[in-house]
Amino acid sequence: MNLSIRTKLNLWYTSLLFVSLIAFGAVFSYSLLKIFIYRMDTQISSVANMMVHTIIRPSGEIFLPRDFDIILGRFFGVRTAGNFIQVLDPHGEIVARSSNLEDFRLPLTKGTYHAAIGGATTYEVVRNVGRYPARVVTKPIMLGDKGLVMIVQVGSSLEGMDEIFHSMAYILVSGIFASVLVAAAVGSFLAKKALKPVATITEAARRIKVENLNERIPAAGPQDEIGRLTATMNEMIERLEKSFKQIRQFTADASHELKTPLTILKGEMEIALRTKGDTAYMREVLASSLEEIDRMSYIVRSLLDLAKMDVEKGATAREKVSLDRVLAERHDQLKRRALDSGIQLDIIENEPLVITGDLVRISQLVFNLIDNAIKYTPGGGKVELSLKAEGGNAVLSVRDTGVGIACEDLPYIFDRFYRVDKVRTRDVHGAGLGLSICKEIVLAHGGAIEVESEPGKGSRFIVSFPLAGDRGLGRQAFA
Ligand SMILES: Nc1ncnc2c1ncn2[C@@H]1O[C@H](COP(=O)(O)OP(=O)(O)OP(=O)(O)O)[C@@H](O)[C@H]1O
Ligand SMILES: [Mg+2]
Structure with missing residues (x-):
């Protein structure tokens, strides 16, 4: 059953209240009954004792008073009507009784009679004396060697108590029902009031779509559970908005980056088509077109790599990779290019270190960093x-004496398509994807990447990976 929280709350606490009130009522009535019975037993027991002392004279003679009503009057005052005395012989036959018993007799059950023979006093509730039950004490009179000589029974009608208990039960039951009804009504109102902000949040959250992610849930009221829920949801919407913005920006950048070489390609081809017979020029156009195609295929490849890493979410291949060997190979691969650009590319330290990860991706990372430096x-x-090894990590450093990166650009250089100087880097064929791929590779391997740079003096990229077999904690720093 799909009950609302409000109904569930209401049902729970009204049931709880009902059960507690019933329990309280039962305990209360039972205690009251016990007190009544105790008081009544004390009273009828005093009358019975008095009777025993009246019947047995100090001399040991047996004397039966004729009028019990005087004794009753002495104990019960004017209300003698519901109080009875009955005296029985050792065989259980009535020998005397108070006049108000008329034709009734206080019953003497077998059990009570046997108890009396044994000298024990019995208290019990009997039912067939008049309209109401009565509390009766049965007390034996034992006399030395004679044993049981008389049995005294004193009874008191439970009429008053019966009435009190009936009225009390009526008051209790109606009181309990009235309280539960009032509590349910008030509780329902309070629950509705308390849960109203939830309805408002639900309504506001329903209104927020991709198109209006800049909207927020109105945070009215104190910083209670609801206030914190609203704040958390607003933070979540903010994160979603940021992600959507990034995705939009990324799509726009990617389209732009692909569109530029396509436009150049198209333009060059159109001119080439119009130019007739100049083979040298045609070769020039083809070479330039090939360059643009290379550029486009680099972008598409990089985007595919990033998309793949986004999907893998760090689940890279886990093989042993000799980082020193990767460094030496990339150095050999790029040394020629560095020389061509008049740059001296050297390995100043290469400790043999093994890390766990994906050889292809690690090679790509080292390549991208050296490529940038050149x-x-x-x-x-x-x-x-x-x-070199440093505190359980393999630390790779690529230092250059190049143009450096301005402080304000440092936080963004790992973003996709971010380039510091767009015009200049267009000449050196940068798409702004190399470092974002590096960042993803480092994160996927539980490592960290940092950069130190001074414009005009040079930069230093430092990458650290946990050494194989050493579960060093991954650090992350995008200075
Ligand atoms: N060693 C460096 N010295 C100075 N600037 C750098 C260095 N490495 C990166 N940068 C700056 O950071 C930007 C981002 O680098 P990234 O490698 O992501 O892109 P890119 O080199 O321009 O293009 P791609 O690597 O995709 O070919 C670069 O455009 C450049 O401005
Ligand atoms: Mg690069």
Whole structure:
């Protein structure tokens, strides 16, 4: 059954209230009954004792008073009507009784009679004396060697108590029902009031769609559970808005980056078509077109790599990778290009270190960092590579004496399609994807990447990975 929280709350606490009131009523009535009976037993027991002392004279003689009503009057005052005395012989036959018993007799059950023979006093409730039940004490009179000589029974009608208990039960039951009804009504109202903000939040949350992610749930009221829920939901919407903005920006950037080489390609081809017979020019156009195609295929490849890593979410291949070997291979691969650009590319330290991960991705990371260092270092500069172990991590450093990165650009260089100087990097064929791929690779391997840079003097990219077999904690720093 799909009950609302309000109904469930209401049902729970009204049931709880009902059960507690019933329990209270039962305990209360039972205690009251016990007190009544105790008081009554004390009273009838005093009369019975008095009777025993009246019947047995100090001399040991037996004397039966004729009028019990005087004795009754002495104990019960004017209300003698519901109080009875009955005296029986040792065989259980009535020998005398108070006049108000008329034709009735106080019953003497077998059990009570046997108890009396044994000298025991019995208290019980009997039913067939008049309209109301009565509390009766049966007390034996034992006399030395004679044993049981008389049995005294004193009874008191429970008429008053019966009435009190009936009225009390009536008051209790109607009181309990009235309280539960009032509590249910008030509770329902209070629950509705307390849950009203939830309805408002639900309504507001329903209104928020991709198109109006800039809207927020109105946070009225104190910072209670509801207030905190509203704040948390607003934070979530803010994060969603940010993600959507990033995705939109990314799509726009990607389209733009692909559109530019396509436009250039188209333009060059159109001119080439109109130009007749110039083979040298045609070759030039083809070479330039090939360059643009290379550029486009680089972007598409990079985007695919990023998309793949987004899907994998860190679930990279876990093989042993000799980082020193990767560094040496990339150094050999790029040394020629560095020399062509007039840059000295050196490995100044290369400790043999093994990490766990994906060889292809690690090679890509090292390539991207050295590639950047060469790209952004003017001729005559230096690029130094080093690899060493430091506190359970393999630390790779790529230092250059290049153009450096301004402080305000540092936080963004790992963002997709971010380039510091768009015009200049267009000349050196940068799409702004290399470092974002590096960041994803580092994160997927539980490592960290940092950058230190001074414009005009150079930059240093430091990557650290936990060494294989050493479960060092991953750090993350995008300085
Ligand atoms: N070693 C460096 N020295 C100076 N600037 C750098 C260095 N490395 C990166 N940058 C700056 O950070 C930007 C982002 O680098 P990233 O590698 O992501 O893109 P890219 O090199 O321009 O293009 P891609 O790597 O996709 O070919 C670069 O455009 C460049 O401005
Ligand atoms: Mg790059």
